[in-house]
Amino acid sequence: MTKTPRIAVLGAGYTGLTIAHLLARRTAAEVTLVNDRAHFVERMRNHQIAAGREARRLPLRDLLRGTGVRLVVDRVTRLDAAARHVELAGGADPLGYDLLVYALGSHADLDAVPGAAEHAYAVAGVDQAERLRERLRTAGTVAVVGAGPTGLETAAELAETHPGHTVRLITAGTLGRELAEPGRDHLRRVLDRLGVQVWENTAVAKVDADGVLLEDGRHLAAGAVAWTAGFTVPDLAGQAGLAVDERGRMLVDATLRSRSHPEVYGIGDAAAARTRDGHVLRMGCGPGGLAGACAFHAITARMAGRDPRPLRVEADTLCIGLGAWDGVLQHTGLDGVPHGRPLTGRRVALIKKAVLRTTGRYNPRHPGISVLAARQG
Incomplete structure:
Protein backbone atom coordinates (compact mmCIF):
# COMPACT_ATOMS: atom_id res chain seq x y z
CA MET A 1 0.00 0.00 0.00
CA THR A 2 1.34 3.45 -0.94
CA LYS A 3 1.80 5.76 2.02
CA THR A 4 -0.25 8.96 1.96
CA PRO A 5 2.18 11.90 1.83
CA ARG A 6 2.10 14.37 4.71
CA ILE A 7 2.38 18.06 3.83
CA ALA A 8 2.85 20.68 6.54
CA VAL A 9 2.24 24.35 5.70
CA LEU A 10 3.65 26.86 8.18
CA GLY A 11 1.85 30.19 8.23
CA ALA A 12 -1.72 31.11 7.28
CA GLY A 13 -1.17 34.47 5.68
CA TYR A 14 -2.24 35.20 2.11
CA THR A 15 0.13 32.68 0.51
CA GLY A 16 0.11 29.96 3.16
CA LEU A 17 -3.66 29.77 3.43
CA THR A 18 -4.03 29.66 -0.34
CA ILE A 19 -1.55 26.87 -0.96
CA ALA A 20 -2.91 24.77 1.94
CA HIS A 21 -6.39 25.04 0.39
CA LEU A 22 -5.16 24.04 -3.04
CA LEU A 23 -2.93 21.15 -1.98
CA ALA A 24 -5.73 19.62 0.09
CA ARG A 25 -8.23 19.93 -2.73
CA ARG A 26 -6.06 18.84 -5.62
CA THR A 27 -3.75 16.19 -4.16
CA ALA A 28 -4.22 13.04 -2.09
CA ALA A 29 -1.89 14.34 0.63
CA GLU A 30 -2.72 14.91 4.27
CA VAL A 31 -2.34 18.67 4.65
CA THR A 32 -1.76 20.33 8.03
CA LEU A 33 -1.74 24.11 8.36
CA VAL A 34 0.06 25.59 11.39
CA ASN A 35 -0.60 29.19 12.43
CA ASP A 36 0.00 31.11 15.63
CA ARG A 37 -3.50 32.57 15.72
CA ALA A 38 -6.95 31.20 14.98
CA HIS A 39 -7.94 33.97 12.59
CA PHE A 40 -6.92 35.09 9.13
CA VAL A 41 -5.79 38.72 9.25
CA GLU A 42 -5.86 41.02 6.21
CA ARG A 43 -2.40 42.47 6.59
CA MET A 44 -2.84 44.87 3.68
CA ARG A 45 -5.52 46.68 5.71
CA ASN A 46 -3.37 47.29 8.79
CA HIS A 47 -2.80 50.94 7.94
CA GLN A 48 -6.58 51.40 7.90
CA ILE A 49 -6.85 49.70 11.29
CA ALA A 50 -4.18 52.03 12.67
CA ALA A 51 -6.22 54.96 11.39
CA GLY A 52 -9.38 53.87 13.18
CA ARG A 53 -11.09 50.91 11.52
CA GLU A 54 -11.80 47.68 13.34
CA ALA A 55 -9.92 44.58 12.22
CA ARG A 56 -12.01 41.99 10.39
CA ARG A 57 -10.79 38.64 11.72
CA LEU A 58 -12.01 35.65 9.76
CA PRO A 59 -11.90 32.34 11.70
CA LEU A 60 -9.53 29.98 9.92
CA ARG A 61 -11.71 26.99 10.79
CA ASP A 62 -14.57 28.60 8.86
CA LEU A 63 -12.33 29.31 5.88
CA LEU A 64 -11.02 25.72 5.91
CA ARG A 65 -14.33 23.96 6.48
CA GLY A 66 -14.86 21.22 3.91
CA THR A 67 -11.32 21.42 2.49
CA GLY A 68 -9.79 18.53 4.44
CA VAL A 69 -7.02 20.76 5.83
CA ARG A 70 -6.13 20.02 9.46
CA LEU A 71 -5.59 23.28 11.37
CA VAL A 72 -3.12 23.50 14.25
CA VAL A 73 -3.22 26.80 16.14
CA ASP A 74 0.21 27.03 17.74
CA ARG A 75 3.56 28.76 17.35
CA VAL A 76 6.44 27.02 15.62
CA THR A 77 9.53 27.04 17.83
CA ARG A 78 11.93 24.82 15.87
CA LEU A 79 12.38 22.94 12.62
CA ASP A 80 14.29 19.66 12.63
CA ALA A 81 15.16 19.28 8.98
CA ALA A 82 17.00 15.98 9.51
CA ALA A 83 14.11 14.32 11.33
CA ARG A 84 11.55 16.16 9.19
CA HIS A 85 9.39 17.44 11.99
CA VAL A 86 8.19 20.74 13.43
CA GLU A 87 8.26 21.52 17.15
CA LEU A 88 5.46 23.63 18.65
CA ALA A 89 5.24 25.96 21.63
CA GLY A 90 2.09 24.37 23.04
CA GLY A 91 3.83 21.17 24.03
CA ALA A 92 2.16 18.87 21.53
CA ASP A 93 4.15 16.07 19.91
CA PRO A 94 6.34 17.26 17.02
CA LEU A 95 4.50 17.46 13.71
CA GLY A 96 6.07 15.19 11.13
CA TYR A 97 6.08 15.90 7.41
CA ASP A 98 7.19 14.45 4.11
CA LEU A 99 7.00 17.85 2.43
CA LEU A 100 7.10 21.25 4.10
CA VAL A 101 5.85 24.61 2.81
CA TYR A 102 7.51 27.45 4.70
CA ALA A 103 5.25 30.53 4.54
CA LEU A 104 5.93 32.33 7.82
CA GLY A 105 6.06 35.77 6.24
CA SER A 106 7.82 38.82 7.64
CA HIS A 107 7.51 41.34 10.43
CA ALA A 108 8.71 44.87 11.06
CA ASP A 109 12.40 45.24 11.80
CA LEU A 110 12.11 46.99 15.16
CA ASP A 111 15.73 46.24 15.98
CA ALA A 112 16.96 48.55 13.22
CA VAL A 113 17.52 51.51 15.55
CA PRO A 114 17.66 51.85 19.34
CA GLY A 115 14.32 52.46 21.02
CA PHE A 231 11.04 44.15 7.40
CA THR A 232 12.76 41.04 8.68
CA VAL A 233 11.86 37.35 8.65
CA PRO A 234 11.81 34.55 11.26
CA ASP A 235 15.15 32.84 11.79
CA LEU A 236 13.76 29.29 11.98
CA ALA A 237 15.00 28.30 8.52
CA GLY A 238 18.57 29.37 9.19
CA GLN A 239 18.61 27.76 12.62
CA ALA A 240 17.44 24.49 11.06
CA GLY A 241 20.38 24.50 8.65
CA LEU A 242 18.46 25.40 5.51
CA ALA A 243 20.24 27.65 3.05
CA VAL A 244 19.33 31.30 3.63
CA ASP A 245 20.54 34.65 2.35
CA GLU A 246 22.07 37.48 4.38
CA ARG A 247 18.58 38.58 5.47
CA GLY A 248 17.58 35.12 6.65
CA ARG A 249 15.25 34.47 3.71
CA MET A 250 15.23 30.89 2.51
CA LEU A 251 17.17 30.36 -0.72
CA VAL A 252 14.94 28.63 -3.24
CA ASP A 253 15.25 27.70 -6.89
CA ALA A 254 12.97 28.86 -9.70
CA THR A 255 10.32 26.32 -8.60
CA LEU A 256 10.41 27.63 -5.00
CA ARG A 257 12.14 24.51 -3.67
CA SER A 258 14.87 24.94 -1.06
CA ARG A 259 18.35 24.91 -2.55
CA SER A 260 19.61 22.77 0.34
CA HIS A 261 16.58 20.63 1.28
CA PRO A 262 14.48 19.44 -1.67
CA GLU A 263 11.56 18.37 0.55
CA VAL A 264 11.04 22.01 1.61
CA TYR A 265 9.42 24.83 -0.39
CA GLY A 266 9.58 28.49 0.60
CA ILE A 267 6.95 31.05 -0.45
CA GLY A 268 6.04 34.62 0.45
CA ASP A 269 8.24 37.12 2.26
CA ALA A 270 10.24 34.44 4.11
CA ALA A 271 11.79 33.12 0.88
CA ALA A 272 14.08 34.78 -1.65
CA ALA A 273 12.34 33.70 -4.85
CA ARG A 274 14.34 34.09 -8.05
CA THR A 275 12.95 34.15 -11.55
CA ARG A 276 14.64 32.36 -14.42
CA ASP A 277 16.67 35.47 -15.23
CA GLY A 278 17.99 35.79 -11.68
CA HIS A 279 15.88 38.63 -10.24
CA VAL A 280 14.78 38.22 -6.62
CA LEU A 281 11.13 39.09 -6.06
CA ARG A 282 10.48 41.88 -3.56
CA MET A 283 8.54 41.26 -0.38
CA GLY A 284 4.83 41.86 -0.83
CA CYS A 285 1.46 40.24 -1.35
CA GLY A 286 1.55 40.39 -5.16
CA PRO A 287 4.95 38.73 -5.66
CA GLY A 288 4.15 36.30 -2.86
CA GLY A 289 0.98 35.21 -4.62
CA LEU A 290 2.86 34.52 -7.83
CA ALA A 291 5.49 32.52 -5.95
CA GLY A 292 2.80 30.56 -4.13
CA ALA A 293 1.08 29.66 -7.38
CA CYS A 294 4.38 28.51 -8.88
CA ALA A 295 5.14 26.38 -5.80
CA PHE A 296 1.70 24.76 -6.00
CA HIS A 297 2.24 23.88 -9.67
CA ALA A 298 5.73 22.58 -8.91
CA ILE A 299 4.58 20.37 -6.03
CA THR A 300 1.68 18.85 -7.94
CA ALA A 301 3.81 18.35 -11.06
CA ARG A 302 6.49 16.48 -9.13
CA MET A 303 3.89 14.39 -7.33
CA ALA A 304 2.57 13.40 -10.75
CA GLY A 305 6.06 12.57 -12.06
CA ARG A 306 6.32 15.62 -14.32
CA ASP A 307 9.03 18.28 -14.54
CA PRO A 308 7.73 21.56 -13.09
CA ARG A 309 7.90 24.85 -14.91
CA PRO A 310 10.01 27.58 -13.32
CA LEU A 311 8.74 30.85 -11.97
CA ARG A 312 8.23 33.32 -14.80
CA VAL A 313 7.63 36.94 -13.86
CA GLU A 314 8.40 39.69 -16.33
CA ALA A 315 7.47 42.82 -14.37
CA ASP A 316 6.05 44.19 -11.14
CA THR A 317 3.36 46.69 -10.18
CA LEU A 318 3.04 48.98 -7.18
CA CYS A 319 -0.51 49.97 -6.25
CA ILE A 320 -0.40 52.51 -3.44
CA GLY A 321 -3.57 53.83 -1.85
CA LEU A 322 -3.42 57.42 -0.66
CA GLY A 323 -6.48 57.70 1.51
CA ALA A 324 -9.97 56.61 0.51
CA TRP A 325 -10.15 58.18 -2.96
CA ASP A 326 -6.63 58.68 -4.27
CA GLY A 327 -3.58 56.65 -5.15
CA VAL A 328 -0.82 55.91 -7.61
CA LEU A 329 -0.19 52.76 -9.65
CA GLN A 330 3.25 52.27 -11.16
CA HIS A 331 4.50 49.46 -13.38
CA THR A 332 8.16 48.62 -12.74
CA GLY A 333 10.79 46.17 -13.78
CA LEU A 334 11.87 43.47 -11.35
CA ASP A 335 14.84 45.70 -10.56
CA GLY A 336 12.43 48.35 -9.24
CA VAL A 337 12.97 50.81 -12.09
CA PRO A 338 9.65 52.46 -13.03
CA HIS A 339 8.25 51.77 -16.50
CA GLY A 340 5.99 54.24 -18.24
CA ARG A 341 3.62 56.83 -16.90
CA PRO A 342 1.74 55.88 -13.73
CA LEU A 343 -2.00 55.93 -13.16
CA THR A 344 -3.11 58.32 -10.43
CA GLY A 345 -6.18 59.51 -8.62
CA ARG A 346 -9.61 58.00 -8.09
CA ARG A 347 -9.07 55.21 -10.64
CA VAL A 348 -6.24 53.82 -8.56
CA ALA A 349 -8.29 54.06 -5.38
CA LEU A 350 -10.99 51.93 -7.02
CA ILE A 351 -8.39 49.39 -8.20
CA LYS A 352 -6.93 49.23 -4.69
CA LYS A 353 -10.35 48.63 -3.17
CA ALA A 354 -10.95 45.80 -5.64
CA VAL A 355 -7.57 44.23 -4.79
CA LEU A 356 -8.34 44.37 -1.07
CA ARG A 357 -11.78 42.82 -1.58
CA THR A 358 -10.32 40.02 -3.70
CA THR A 359 -7.40 39.15 -1.43
CA GLY A 360 -9.33 39.56 1.80
CA ARG A 361 -12.76 38.14 1.00
CA TYR A 362 -12.71 36.03 -2.14
CA ASN A 363 -9.29 34.38 -2.29
CA PRO A 364 -9.35 32.90 1.24
CA ARG A 365 -12.49 30.97 0.32
CA HIS A 366 -11.87 30.43 -3.39
CA PRO A 367 -8.08 30.19 -3.84
CA GLY A 368 -8.28 28.70 -7.33
CA ILE A 369 -8.51 32.22 -8.72
CA SER A 370 -4.93 32.82 -7.56
CA VAL A 371 -3.68 29.94 -9.69
CA LEU A 372 -5.66 31.05 -12.73
CA ALA A 373 -4.29 34.58 -12.35
CA ALA A 374 -0.71 33.34 -12.10
CA ARG A 375 -0.52 30.44 -14.52
CA GLN A 376 3.02 29.46 -15.28
CA GLY A 377 3.78 29.30 -18.95
Whole structure:
Protein backbone atom coordinates (compact mmCIF):
# COMPACT_ATOMS: atom_id res chain seq x y z
CA MET A 1 0.00 0.00 0.00
CA THR A 2 1.34 3.45 -0.94
CA LYS A 3 1.80 5.76 2.02
CA THR A 4 -0.25 8.96 1.96
CA PRO A 5 2.18 11.90 1.83
CA ARG A 6 2.10 14.37 4.71
CA ILE A 7 2.38 18.06 3.83
CA ALA A 8 2.85 20.68 6.54
CA VAL A 9 2.24 24.35 5.70
CA LEU A 10 3.65 26.86 8.18
CA GLY A 11 1.85 30.19 8.23
CA ALA A 12 -1.72 31.11 7.28
CA GLY A 13 -1.17 34.47 5.68
CA TYR A 14 -2.24 35.20 2.11
CA THR A 15 0.13 32.68 0.51
CA GLY A 16 0.11 29.96 3.16
CA LEU A 17 -3.66 29.77 3.43
CA THR A 18 -4.03 29.66 -0.34
CA ILE A 19 -1.55 26.87 -0.96
CA ALA A 20 -2.91 24.77 1.94
CA HIS A 21 -6.39 25.04 0.39
CA LEU A 22 -5.16 24.04 -3.04
CA LEU A 23 -2.93 21.15 -1.98
CA ALA A 24 -5.73 19.62 0.09
CA ARG A 25 -8.23 19.93 -2.73
CA ARG A 26 -6.06 18.84 -5.62
CA THR A 27 -3.75 16.19 -4.16
CA ALA A 28 -4.22 13.04 -2.09
CA ALA A 29 -1.89 14.34 0.63
CA GLU A 30 -2.72 14.91 4.27
CA VAL A 31 -2.34 18.67 4.65
CA THR A 32 -1.76 20.33 8.03
CA LEU A 33 -1.74 24.11 8.36
CA VAL A 34 0.06 25.59 11.39
CA ASN A 35 -0.60 29.19 12.43
CA ASP A 36 0.00 31.11 15.63
CA ARG A 37 -3.50 32.57 15.72
CA ALA A 38 -6.95 31.20 14.98
CA HIS A 39 -7.94 33.97 12.59
CA PHE A 40 -6.92 35.09 9.13
CA VAL A 41 -5.79 38.72 9.25
CA GLU A 42 -5.86 41.02 6.21
CA ARG A 43 -2.40 42.47 6.59
CA MET A 44 -2.84 44.87 3.68
CA ARG A 45 -5.52 46.68 5.71
CA ASN A 46 -3.37 47.29 8.79
CA HIS A 47 -2.80 50.94 7.94
CA GLN A 48 -6.58 51.40 7.90
CA ILE A 49 -6.85 49.70 11.29
CA ALA A 50 -4.18 52.03 12.67
CA ALA A 51 -6.22 54.96 11.39
CA GLY A 52 -9.38 53.87 13.18
CA ARG A 53 -11.09 50.91 11.52
CA GLU A 54 -11.80 47.68 13.34
CA ALA A 55 -9.92 44.58 12.22
CA ARG A 56 -12.01 41.99 10.39
CA ARG A 57 -10.79 38.64 11.72
CA LEU A 58 -12.01 35.65 9.76
CA PRO A 59 -11.90 32.34 11.70
CA LEU A 60 -9.53 29.98 9.92
CA ARG A 61 -11.71 26.99 10.79
CA ASP A 62 -14.57 28.60 8.86
CA LEU A 63 -12.33 29.31 5.88
CA LEU A 64 -11.02 25.72 5.91
CA ARG A 65 -14.33 23.96 6.48
CA GLY A 66 -14.86 21.22 3.91
CA THR A 67 -11.32 21.42 2.49
CA GLY A 68 -9.79 18.53 4.44
CA VAL A 69 -7.02 20.76 5.83
CA ARG A 70 -6.13 20.02 9.46
CA LEU A 71 -5.59 23.28 11.37
CA VAL A 72 -3.12 23.50 14.25
CA VAL A 73 -3.22 26.80 16.14
CA ASP A 74 0.21 27.03 17.74
CA ARG A 75 3.56 28.76 17.35
CA VAL A 76 6.44 27.02 15.62
CA THR A 77 9.53 27.04 17.83
CA ARG A 78 11.93 24.82 15.87
CA LEU A 79 12.38 22.94 12.62
CA ASP A 80 14.29 19.66 12.63
CA ALA A 81 15.16 19.28 8.98
CA ALA A 82 17.00 15.98 9.51
CA ALA A 83 14.11 14.32 11.33
CA ARG A 84 11.55 16.16 9.19
CA HIS A 85 9.39 17.44 11.99
CA VAL A 86 8.19 20.74 13.43
CA GLU A 87 8.26 21.52 17.15
CA LEU A 88 5.46 23.63 18.65
CA ALA A 89 5.24 25.96 21.63
CA GLY A 90 2.09 24.37 23.04
CA GLY A 91 3.83 21.17 24.03
CA ALA A 92 2.16 18.87 21.53
CA ASP A 93 4.15 16.07 19.91
CA PRO A 94 6.34 17.26 17.02
CA LEU A 95 4.50 17.46 13.71
CA GLY A 96 6.07 15.19 11.13
CA TYR A 97 6.08 15.90 7.41
CA ASP A 98 7.19 14.45 4.11
CA LEU A 99 7.00 17.85 2.43
CA LEU A 100 7.10 21.25 4.10
CA VAL A 101 5.85 24.61 2.81
CA TYR A 102 7.51 27.45 4.70
CA ALA A 103 5.25 30.53 4.54
CA LEU A 104 5.93 32.33 7.82
CA GLY A 105 6.06 35.77 6.24
CA SER A 106 7.82 38.82 7.64
CA HIS A 107 7.51 41.34 10.43
CA ALA A 108 8.71 44.87 11.06
CA ASP A 109 12.40 45.24 11.80
CA LEU A 110 12.11 46.99 15.16
CA ASP A 111 15.73 46.24 15.98
CA ALA A 112 16.96 48.55 13.22
CA VAL A 113 17.52 51.51 15.55
CA PRO A 114 17.66 51.85 19.34
CA GLY A 115 14.32 52.46 21.02
CA ALA A 116 12.09 51.32 18.17
CA ALA A 117 11.10 48.05 19.85
CA GLU A 118 10.20 49.90 23.06
CA HIS A 119 8.50 53.00 21.70
CA ALA A 120 7.35 52.51 18.09
CA TYR A 121 4.25 50.78 16.71
CA ALA A 122 4.81 48.36 13.83
CA VAL A 123 2.02 48.73 11.29
CA ALA A 124 2.96 45.34 9.82
CA GLY A 125 1.36 43.61 12.82
CA VAL A 126 -2.37 43.87 13.44
CA ASP A 127 -1.96 43.90 17.23
CA GLN A 128 0.41 46.86 17.09
CA ALA A 129 -1.77 48.60 14.51
CA GLU A 130 -4.62 48.36 17.01
CA ARG A 131 -2.37 49.72 19.76
CA LEU A 132 -1.44 52.65 17.52
CA ARG A 133 -5.15 53.29 16.89
CA GLU A 134 -5.71 53.53 20.63
CA ARG A 135 -2.66 55.73 21.15
CA LEU A 136 -3.91 58.20 18.56
CA ARG A 137 -6.93 58.93 20.74
CA THR A 138 -4.63 61.05 22.90
CA ALA A 139 -1.54 61.66 20.75
CA GLY A 140 -1.88 64.74 18.56
CA THR A 141 1.28 64.16 16.53
CA VAL A 142 2.42 60.94 14.84
CA ALA A 143 5.70 60.31 13.06
CA VAL A 144 5.64 57.67 10.31
CA VAL A 145 9.16 56.31 9.75
CA GLY A 146 9.69 54.84 6.29
CA ALA A 147 8.16 55.94 2.99
CA GLY A 148 7.84 52.71 1.07
CA PRO A 149 4.33 51.67 0.00
CA THR A 150 3.32 50.80 3.58
CA GLY A 151 4.63 54.05 4.97
CA LEU A 152 2.96 56.14 2.27
CA GLU A 153 -0.37 54.41 2.76
CA THR A 154 -0.11 54.80 6.52
CA ALA A 155 0.75 58.49 6.44
CA ALA A 156 -2.02 59.31 3.97
CA GLU A 157 -4.63 57.25 5.83
CA LEU A 158 -3.75 58.77 9.20
CA ALA A 159 -3.79 62.31 7.84
CA GLU A 160 -7.11 61.85 6.05
CA THR A 161 -8.82 60.10 8.98
CA HIS A 162 -7.43 62.46 11.64
CA PRO A 163 -7.31 65.93 10.02
CA GLY A 164 -6.69 67.53 13.41
CA HIS A 165 -3.50 65.53 13.98
CA THR A 166 -0.02 66.41 12.80
CA VAL A 167 1.44 63.64 10.61
CA ARG A 168 5.18 63.63 9.94
CA LEU A 169 6.62 61.29 7.29
CA ILE A 170 10.34 60.55 7.55
CA THR A 171 12.31 58.74 4.85
CA ALA A 172 16.02 58.03 4.56
CA GLY A 173 15.78 58.36 0.78
CA THR A 174 13.95 60.43 -1.80
CA LEU A 175 10.16 60.51 -1.53
CA GLY A 176 8.53 58.29 -4.14
CA ARG A 177 11.78 56.96 -5.54
CA GLU A 178 9.94 53.86 -6.82
CA LEU A 179 7.77 56.09 -9.05
CA ALA A 180 8.27 57.86 -12.34
CA GLU A 181 8.38 61.66 -12.13
CA PRO A 182 4.62 62.20 -12.74
CA GLY A 183 3.89 59.75 -9.90
CA ARG A 184 6.30 61.53 -7.56
CA ASP A 185 4.68 64.86 -8.41
CA HIS A 186 1.22 63.47 -7.74
CA LEU A 187 2.37 61.93 -4.47
CA ARG A 188 3.76 65.26 -3.27
CA ARG A 189 0.53 67.06 -4.18
CA VAL A 190 -1.60 64.53 -2.29
CA LEU A 191 0.56 64.60 0.82
CA ASP A 192 0.60 68.40 0.72
CA ARG A 193 -3.20 68.47 0.38
CA LEU A 194 -3.52 66.16 3.37
CA GLY A 195 -1.13 68.28 5.42
CA VAL A 196 1.56 65.61 5.82
CA GLN A 197 4.93 67.06 6.79
CA VAL A 198 7.71 65.30 4.87
CA TRP A 199 11.37 64.84 5.84
CA GLU A 200 13.38 63.41 2.94
CA ASN A 201 16.92 62.02 2.96
CA THR A 202 16.66 61.97 6.74
CA ALA A 203 17.71 58.94 8.78
CA VAL A 204 16.37 58.12 12.23
CA ALA A 205 19.04 57.34 14.83
CA LYS A 206 16.82 56.61 17.81
CA VAL A 207 13.19 56.40 18.90
CA ASP A 208 12.22 57.62 22.35
CA ALA A 209 9.04 58.21 24.31
CA ASP A 210 8.74 61.75 22.91
CA GLY A 211 9.46 61.17 19.21
CA VAL A 212 12.52 60.46 17.10
CA LEU A 213 16.12 61.59 17.14
CA LEU A 214 17.54 62.16 13.67
CA GLU A 215 21.11 61.34 12.68
CA ASP A 216 21.85 65.04 12.19
CA GLY A 217 21.03 65.66 15.86
CA ARG A 218 17.56 67.16 15.49
CA HIS A 219 14.70 65.80 17.56
CA LEU A 220 11.20 65.58 16.07
CA ALA A 221 8.49 65.48 18.68
CA ALA A 222 5.71 62.91 18.30
CA GLY A 223 3.18 61.40 20.64
CA ALA A 224 3.29 58.19 18.61
CA VAL A 225 5.76 56.65 16.14
CA ALA A 226 4.56 54.31 13.37
CA TRP A 227 7.41 52.10 12.16
CA THR A 228 7.36 50.99 8.50
CA ALA A 229 11.10 51.21 7.75
CA GLY A 230 12.11 47.71 6.79
CA PHE A 231 11.04 44.15 7.40
CA THR A 232 12.76 41.04 8.68
CA VAL A 233 11.86 37.35 8.65
CA PRO A 234 11.81 34.55 11.26
CA ASP A 235 15.15 32.84 11.79
CA LEU A 236 13.76 29.29 11.98
CA ALA A 237 15.00 28.30 8.52
CA GLY A 238 18.57 29.37 9.19
CA GLN A 239 18.61 27.76 12.62
CA ALA A 240 17.44 24.49 11.06
CA GLY A 241 20.38 24.50 8.65
CA LEU A 242 18.46 25.40 5.51
CA ALA A 243 20.24 27.65 3.05
CA VAL A 244 19.33 31.30 3.63
CA ASP A 245 20.54 34.65 2.35
CA GLU A 246 22.07 37.48 4.38
CA ARG A 247 18.58 38.58 5.47
CA GLY A 248 17.58 35.12 6.65
CA ARG A 249 15.25 34.47 3.71
CA MET A 250 15.23 30.89 2.51
CA LEU A 251 17.17 30.36 -0.72
CA VAL A 252 14.94 28.63 -3.24
CA ASP A 253 15.25 27.70 -6.89
CA ALA A 254 12.97 28.86 -9.70
CA THR A 255 10.32 26.32 -8.60
CA LEU A 256 10.41 27.63 -5.00
CA ARG A 257 12.14 24.51 -3.67
CA SER A 258 14.87 24.94 -1.06
CA ARG A 259 18.35 24.91 -2.55
CA SER A 260 19.61 22.77 0.34
CA HIS A 261 16.58 20.63 1.28
CA PRO A 262 14.48 19.44 -1.67
CA GLU A 263 11.56 18.37 0.55
CA VAL A 264 11.04 22.01 1.61
CA TYR A 265 9.42 24.83 -0.39
CA GLY A 266 9.58 28.49 0.60
CA ILE A 267 6.95 31.05 -0.45
CA GLY A 268 6.04 34.62 0.45
CA ASP A 269 8.24 37.12 2.26
CA ALA A 270 10.24 34.44 4.11
CA ALA A 271 11.79 33.12 0.88
CA ALA A 272 14.08 34.78 -1.65
CA ALA A 273 12.34 33.70 -4.85
CA ARG A 274 14.34 34.09 -8.05
CA THR A 275 12.95 34.15 -11.55
CA ARG A 276 14.64 32.36 -14.42
CA ASP A 277 16.67 35.47 -15.23
CA GLY A 278 17.99 35.79 -11.68
CA HIS A 279 15.88 38.63 -10.24
CA VAL A 280 14.78 38.22 -6.62
CA LEU A 281 11.13 39.09 -6.06
CA ARG A 282 10.48 41.88 -3.56
CA MET A 283 8.54 41.26 -0.38
CA GLY A 284 4.83 41.86 -0.83
CA CYS A 285 1.46 40.24 -1.35
CA GLY A 286 1.55 40.39 -5.16
CA PRO A 287 4.95 38.73 -5.66
CA GLY A 288 4.15 36.30 -2.86
CA GLY A 289 0.98 35.21 -4.62
CA LEU A 290 2.86 34.52 -7.83
CA ALA A 291 5.49 32.52 -5.95
CA GLY A 292 2.80 30.56 -4.13
CA ALA A 293 1.08 29.66 -7.38
CA CYS A 294 4.38 28.51 -8.88
CA ALA A 295 5.14 26.38 -5.80
CA PHE A 296 1.70 24.76 -6.00
CA HIS A 297 2.24 23.88 -9.67
CA ALA A 298 5.73 22.58 -8.91
CA ILE A 299 4.58 20.37 -6.03
CA THR A 300 1.68 18.85 -7.94
CA ALA A 301 3.81 18.35 -11.06
CA ARG A 302 6.49 16.48 -9.13
CA MET A 303 3.89 14.39 -7.33
CA ALA A 304 2.57 13.40 -10.75
CA GLY A 305 6.06 12.57 -12.06
CA ARG A 306 6.32 15.62 -14.32
CA ASP A 307 9.03 18.28 -14.54
CA PRO A 308 7.73 21.56 -13.09
CA ARG A 309 7.90 24.85 -14.91
CA PRO A 310 10.01 27.58 -13.32
CA LEU A 311 8.74 30.85 -11.97
CA ARG A 312 8.23 33.32 -14.80
CA VAL A 313 7.63 36.94 -13.86
CA GLU A 314 8.40 39.69 -16.33
CA ALA A 315 7.47 42.82 -14.37
CA ASP A 316 6.05 44.19 -11.14
CA THR A 317 3.36 46.69 -10.18
CA LEU A 318 3.04 48.98 -7.18
CA CYS A 319 -0.51 49.97 -6.25
CA ILE A 320 -0.40 52.51 -3.44
CA GLY A 321 -3.57 53.83 -1.85
CA LEU A 322 -3.42 57.42 -0.66
CA GLY A 323 -6.48 57.70 1.51
CA ALA A 324 -9.97 56.61 0.51
CA TRP A 325 -10.15 58.18 -2.96
CA ASP A 326 -6.63 58.68 -4.27
CA GLY A 327 -3.58 56.65 -5.15
CA VAL A 328 -0.82 55.91 -7.61
CA LEU A 329 -0.19 52.76 -9.65
CA GLN A 330 3.25 52.27 -11.16
CA HIS A 331 4.50 49.46 -13.38
CA THR A 332 8.16 48.62 -12.74
CA GLY A 333 10.79 46.17 -13.78
CA LEU A 334 11.87 43.47 -11.35
CA ASP A 335 14.84 45.70 -10.56
CA GLY A 336 12.43 48.35 -9.24
CA VAL A 337 12.97 50.81 -12.09
CA PRO A 338 9.65 52.46 -13.03
CA HIS A 339 8.25 51.77 -16.50
CA GLY A 340 5.99 54.24 -18.24
CA ARG A 341 3.62 56.83 -16.90
CA PRO A 342 1.74 55.88 -13.73
CA LEU A 343 -2.00 55.93 -13.16
CA THR A 344 -3.11 58.32 -10.43
CA GLY A 345 -6.18 59.51 -8.62
CA ARG A 346 -9.61 58.00 -8.09
CA ARG A 347 -9.07 55.21 -10.64
CA VAL A 348 -6.24 53.82 -8.56
CA ALA A 349 -8.29 54.06 -5.38
CA LEU A 350 -10.99 51.93 -7.02
CA ILE A 351 -8.39 49.39 -8.20
CA LYS A 352 -6.93 49.23 -4.69
CA LYS A 353 -10.35 48.63 -3.17
CA ALA A 354 -10.95 45.80 -5.64
CA VAL A 355 -7.57 44.23 -4.79
CA LEU A 356 -8.34 44.37 -1.07
CA ARG A 357 -11.78 42.82 -1.58
CA THR A 358 -10.32 40.02 -3.70
CA THR A 359 -7.40 39.15 -1.43
CA GLY A 360 -9.33 39.56 1.80
CA ARG A 361 -12.76 38.14 1.00
CA TYR A 362 -12.71 36.03 -2.14
CA ASN A 363 -9.29 34.38 -2.29
CA PRO A 364 -9.35 32.90 1.24
CA ARG A 365 -12.49 30.97 0.32
CA HIS A 366 -11.87 30.43 -3.39
CA PRO A 367 -8.08 30.19 -3.84
CA GLY A 368 -8.28 28.70 -7.33
CA ILE A 369 -8.51 32.22 -8.72
CA SER A 370 -4.93 32.82 -7.56
CA VAL A 371 -3.68 29.94 -9.69
CA LEU A 372 -5.66 31.05 -12.73
CA ALA A 373 -4.29 34.58 -12.35
CA ALA A 374 -0.71 33.34 -12.10
CA ARG A 375 -0.52 30.44 -14.52
CA GLN A 376 3.02 29.46 -15.28
CA GLY A 377 3.78 29.30 -18.95
